[in-house]
Amino acid sequence: MKKYDALIIGSGQAGTPLAVKLAKAGWRTALVEKRWIGGTCVNDGCTPSKALLSSGRRAYLARTAGALGVNLPSPEIDIEKVIARKDAIVSTKRTGAEKWVNSLPNLEVIIGTATFTGEKKVSIVLANGEMEEAEGDFVFINTGATPAIPTLQGLDTVPYLTSTTIMDLKEIPQHLIILGAGYIALEFGQLYRRLGSCVTILEKSADLLHKEDDDVAREIRAILEEDGIVFHTRATITNLSSPTPGKIEIDLTVNGTTQHLSGSHLLVASGRVPNLAALKPEQGNMALTANGFIKTNDQLETSVKGVYALGDVKEGPAFTHISYNDYLIVAQNVLNHANLSIRNRPVPYCMFIDPELGRIGMTEKEARANGRRVKIAKLKMNRVARGIETGETRGLMKAVVDDDTHQILGASILAPGGGEIMSVLQMAMIGNIPYDQIRDMIFAHPTFSESLNNLFMTLDNP
Structure with a gap:
């Protein structure tokens, strides 16, 4: 049986940088991946889907350009070229990640499928069909999730x-x-x-x-x-x-x-379900949640001391950036004996429809359910100068503000670049900047972020 300081199962957005970090710190590290380095985000999640969405947006802009005085023929979609472009982007990112992890001393990359055989012990079926066994002083699970298939007649x-x-x-x-x-x-x-x-x-x-x-x-x-x-x-x-x-x-x-x-x-x-069918964490004495995810505490440690679950395989927000933040927390805790926790961390996210939805913090209904005294700022995009000038007037901006402290509790930005505008408010929330300071702040004109002035002015003139 091979023994390692750190055994990392899954090379997603937590597993890959964690393997690199630990190896550089001198830990003898193994990174086990059954498929492709980079996990879901790089291979069949964020990267490829957003590449495809970009093709869709170009087609939409071509069809609607006439409203801005630019008359174009109806676009013809070359779907094979659309897919080929997506594949090229994925290949470049995957290859870069593979070169990264394969270039480091102290880091062994194992392509195979891991199954727990005991606490901190796994058997690994390699790509060539052979099997080997491994154990780690620390074990980190980052196997992600997979599409859920409902039970439906037929x-x-x-x-x-x-x-x-x-x-x-x-x-x-x-x-x-x-x-x-x-x-x-x-x-x-x-x-x-x-x-x-x-x-x-x-x-x-x-x-x-x-x-x-x-x-x-x-x-x-x-x-x-x-x-x-x-x-x-x-x-x-x-x-x-x-x-x-x-x-x-x-x-x-x-x-x-x-x-x-x-x-x-x-x-x-x-929906999606955790990737645990082959891993069998119960054989490693790990507790699961009622929904079948690996159960962790606020420092991402499972019911087995020294075994951690990161990313979508645990319960909670299933976003790439959360997986990466899990890595940052765990790396600091195990390497530097920090005491970082996932409790109360902000969870920004986007839905990449067009216009894009950027979200941070509480919704209005969450704030009211928590008994907060709130004020609601809302601005339709057809009242935003930049939206009118660019011909992109669909959507709205909404912010939830504490009526007593003037602090921003949350925001929903459904607008072009909604995630970027949301990030401005996320930084304001982290910095405890009250809404009235943003209302009176100087932003470059004309930008979408500048409309945050107008958004918060609605609280003075409801």
């Missing part, structure tokens, strides 16, 4: 796509039906609508995006419906079938009314 009999496989599809669906209306579903829905597909989204809940405020969710739905996406909420699927190749048939009820829907392709986008 789903196992029809060809369906996931958020992973759809990114290799070298045809534009005539009619794409999407199960689920979360962030992934909405991003892909808008993408394929812009590439030329008819798109129908089925959601079992009454509304979209229950984690967002109702007014923000309604605005997002209105934008996507304006783009031509059809939504069916309160939708329950009773049967799926594929009578002929290239045809998906769905029986469902919508608001209690029986309906039938036909499409050419089906995307299952109903």
